Amino acid sequence: xxxxxxxxxxxxxxxxxxxxxxxxxxxxxxxxxxxxxxxxxxxxxxxxxxxxxxxxxxxxxxxxxxxxxxxxxxxxxxxxxxxxxxxxxxxxxxxxxxxxxxxxxxxxxxxxxxxxxxxxxxxxxxxxxxxxxxxxxxxxxxxxxxxxxxxxxxxxxxxxxxxxxxxxxxxxxxxxxxxxxxxxxxxxxxxxxxxxxxxxxxxxxxxxxxxxxxxxxxxxxxxxxxxxxxxxxxxxxxxxxxxxxxxxxxxxxxxxxxxxxxxxxxxxxxxxxxxxxxxxxxxxxxxxxxxxxxxxxxxxxxxxxxxxxx
Amino acid sequence: xxxxxxxxxxxxxxxxxxxxxxxxxxxxxxxxxxxxxxxxxxxxxxxxxxxxxxxxxxxxxxxxxxxxxxxxxxxxxxxxxxxxxxxxxxxxxxxxxxxxxxxxxxxxxxxxxxxxxxxxxxxxxxxxxxxxxxxxxxxxxxxxxxxxxxxxxxxxxxxxxxxxxxxxxxxxxxxxxxxxxxxxxxxxxxxxxxxxxxxxxxxxxxxxxxxxxxxxxxxxxxxxxxxxxxxxxxxxxxxxxxxxxxxxxxxxxxxxxxxxxxxxxxxxxxxxxxxxxxxxxxxxxxxxxxxxxxxxxxxxxxxxxxxxxxxxxxxxxxxxxxxxxxxxxxxxxxxxxxxxxxxxxxxxxx
Numbered sequence: 229x230x231x232x233x234x235x236x237x238x239x240x241x242x243x244x245x246x247x248x249x250x251x252x253x254x255x256x257x258x259x260x261x262x263x264x265x266x267x268x269x270x271x272x273x274x275x276x277x278x279x280x281x282x283x284x285x286x287x288x289x290x291x292x293x294x295x296x297x298x299x300x301x302x303x304x305x306x307x308x309x310x311x312x313x314x315x316x317x318x319x320x321x322x323x324x325x326x327x328x329x330x331x332x333x334x335x336x337x338x339x340x341x342x343x344x345x346x347x348x349x350x351x352x353x354x355x356x357x358x359x360x361x362x363x364x365x366x367x368x369x370x371x372x373x374x375x376x377x378x379x380x381x382x383x384x385x386x387x388x389x390x391x392x393x394x395x396x397x398x399x400x401x402x403x404x405x406x407x408x409x410x411x412x413x414x415x416x417x418x419x420x421x422x423x424x425x426x427x428x429x430x431x432x433x434x435x436x437x438x439x440x441x442x443x444x445x446x447x448x449x450x451x452x453x454x455x456x457x458x459x460x461x462x463x464x465x466x467x468x469x470x471x472x473x474x475x476x477x478x479x480x481x482x483x484x485x486x487x488x489x490x491x492x493x494x495x496x497x498x499x500x501x502x503x504x505x506x507x508x509x510x511x512x513x514x515x516x517x518x519x520x521x522x523x524x525x526x527x528x529x530x531x532x533x534x535x536x537x538x
Numbered sequence: 539x540x541x542x543x544x545x546x547x548x549x550x551x552x553x554x555x556x557x558x559x560x561x562x563x564x565x566x567x568x569x570x571x572x573x574x575x576x577x578x579x580x581x582x583x584x585x586x587x588x589x590x591x592x593x594x595x596x597x598x599x600x601x602x603x604x605x606x607x608x609x610x611x612x613x614x615x616x617x618x619x620x621x622x623x624x625x626x627x628x629x630x631x632x633x634x635x636x637x638x639x640x641x642x643x644x645x646x647x648x649x650x651x652x653x654x655x656x657x658x659x660x661x662x663x664x665x666x667x668x669x670x671x672x673x674x675x676x677x678x679x680x681x682x683x684x685x686x687x688x689x690x691x692x693x694x695x696x697x698x699x700x701x702x703x704x705x706x707x708x709x710x711x712x713x714x715x716x717x718x719x720x721x722x723x724x725x726x727x728x729x730x731x732x733x734x735x736x737x738x739x740x741x742x743x744x745x746x747x748x749x750x751x752x753x754x755x756x757x758x759x760x761x762x763x764x765x766x767x768x769x770x771x772x773x774x775x776x777x778x779x780x781x782x783x784x785x786x787x788x789x790x791x792x793x794x795x796x797x798x799x800x801x802x803x804x805x806x807x808x809x810x811x812x813x814x815x816x817x818x819x820x821x822x823x824x825x826x827x828x829x830x831x832x833x834x835x836x837x838x839x840x841x842x843x844x845x846x847x848x849x850x851x852x853x854x855x856x857x858x859x860x861x862x863x864x865x866x867x868x869x870x871x872x873x874x875x876x877x878x879x880x881x882x883x884x885x886x887x888x
Contacts, residue, residue, distance in 0.1 A: 421621060423619045426617075426619070427624075430610050430615070432640040
């Protein structure tokens with residue numbers, strides 16, 4: 229804003245506070261619920277004053293949902309997805325922006341249209357591929373008749389299989405392969421003046437060197453932003469992990485584990501106890517790591533925005 | 539040090555031809571300035587020498603070695619870019635030393651050479667700063683230091699002064715020339731600023747529309763421009779050009795005015811362009827007469843603007859005081875006249 233008057237200030241603050249309330253009240257209710265006992269939470273009206281049972285609820289949620297290993301799984305998965313995403317998208321954007329090769333725009337648009345096909349839309353084919361990651365190649369050689377030819381020549385039938393179900397790779401890879409990051413990096417790389425690339429060529433640096441020593445350091449802010457976004461995205465995944473991991477004990481994630489705390493479906497007896505206090509305590513635990521990541525990364529965001537050495 | 543030789547260098551962007559059969563020999567150690575209006579292909583020519591652009595046909599040799607297919611790094615050239623193109627995340631020292639780092643020079647030697655270069659360009663106290671913390675002139679110096687450190691055989695400058703303010707530009711111009719005199723490497727400097735070109739060059743290459751119009755020392759080009767384009771492009775204020783017709787063995791008529799020239803040997807009735815520099819006109823009495831429509835005071839000189847034979851005409855006189863006269867009388871001295879063919883624009887003898 230250019231204008232600064234007391235009245236305007238008052239209203240801007242009012243709007244900000246209103247927004248804060250909308251965002252914060254549900255969080256507060258979750259927190260309050262996590263501090264009450266089962267009886268307190270089930271007696272109306274809704275309490276807005278925290279109780280004193282936070283620790284025992286947290287412990288209960290932790291043990292009942294087995295959150296320890298689940299959090300580790302989630303963390304490993306989110307870091308792998310975010311890291312993989314940063315690597316994959318910086319490399320693909322580098323190829324698309326800095327090299328002139330036939331089919332460059334085709335490649336870009338192929339990547340770009342996957343933006344319109346999020347995992348949820350293509351979940352069935354993705355599952356099919358995850359069940360056998362080599363299936364597309366098998367299909368190609370089947371169609372080309374290579375399989376039959378090879379069988380008639382040698383008597384051996386080619387059958388390729390690489391099953392990703394119930395594996396860490398299967399959990400991570402399909403989430404890594406999306407276009408958002410490539411697009412973000414492309415936009416950033418296009419702001420880099422050509423002369424910088426040319427100067428590095430004159431200095432004798434090849435493309436890989438230019439990428440590593442000039443582009444990557446310049447894109448730190450970008451990298452942090454993408455990492456944070458993708459970390460949250462991966463951490464919050466529910467449908468995909470649910471689908472691909474049947475071995476919940478080994479590969480279950482924290483978000484999936486929350487489900488076992490929800491009263492109605494909680495245990496095998498059906499029904500279950502309506503102990504929302506424990507479920508909310510579980511929520512508190514599960515949202516903490518992403519909060520820490522955002523809080524930690526925010527410092528770099530802001531530093532990147534202030535520094536004018538572009 | 540190395541000489542540069544261009545043989546019929548052509549460049550096409552798709553179907554557009556950017557340079558037409560450019561041939562040029564630059565002896566070792568010479569400071570050559572390529573001058574021309576924007577879009578004349580001068581920067582492209584420089585970038586082709588650097589190896590940043592491919593050439594469509596022809597041959598470029600540096601130090602007797604054909605470099606058509608060599609990568610920029612193998613050509614022994616260093617380049618100073620218009621926007622400096624400094625690496626924003628590196629300090630001054632890292633910027634200057636990057637080429638050595640890439641070449642795998644040891645850290646100690648690198649530091650020694652960076653210090654030496656930094657002393658030469660007067661940035662020894664700024665080695666730990668980032669480019670963003672430097673002024674325009676200092677960034678320019680870093681860009682030069684980065685070019686110097688490799689001790690290249692050839693320096694290429696792509697309008698390096700155009701982003702500086704007027705005062706700094708003059709200062710850096712002098713520094714560049716001093717540096718050239720000290721290092722003695724062959725330098726090719728591209729600019730659209732004729733003052734820069736005239737003051738820096740050992741030899742000047744004037745380009746227009748992808749063609750080389752004239753090659754020569756600044757004085758030669760000023761005194762005997764090879765074409766109408768060169769005549770109008772070099773010199774400030776620009777040369778007066780008037781349409782004329784040959785009306786005698788040593789006479790040309792311009793409108794209803796008859797101008798005496800040296801014997802030119804042209805046939806009667808041939809259409810020519812007559813040129814004279816505003817500063818070569820003898821003022822105070824004479825055959826010609828012009829209404830002063832507008833005058834410009836430059837302090838050391840005064841310019842009178844008017845029309846002769848329907849064309850804009852500028853007359854420059856020395857420092858003058860007093861009011862601007864309504865009309866001036868002047869003479870066109872024979873020895874200061876330039877004759878050009880009306881259709882081809884090429885210089886005619888006489």
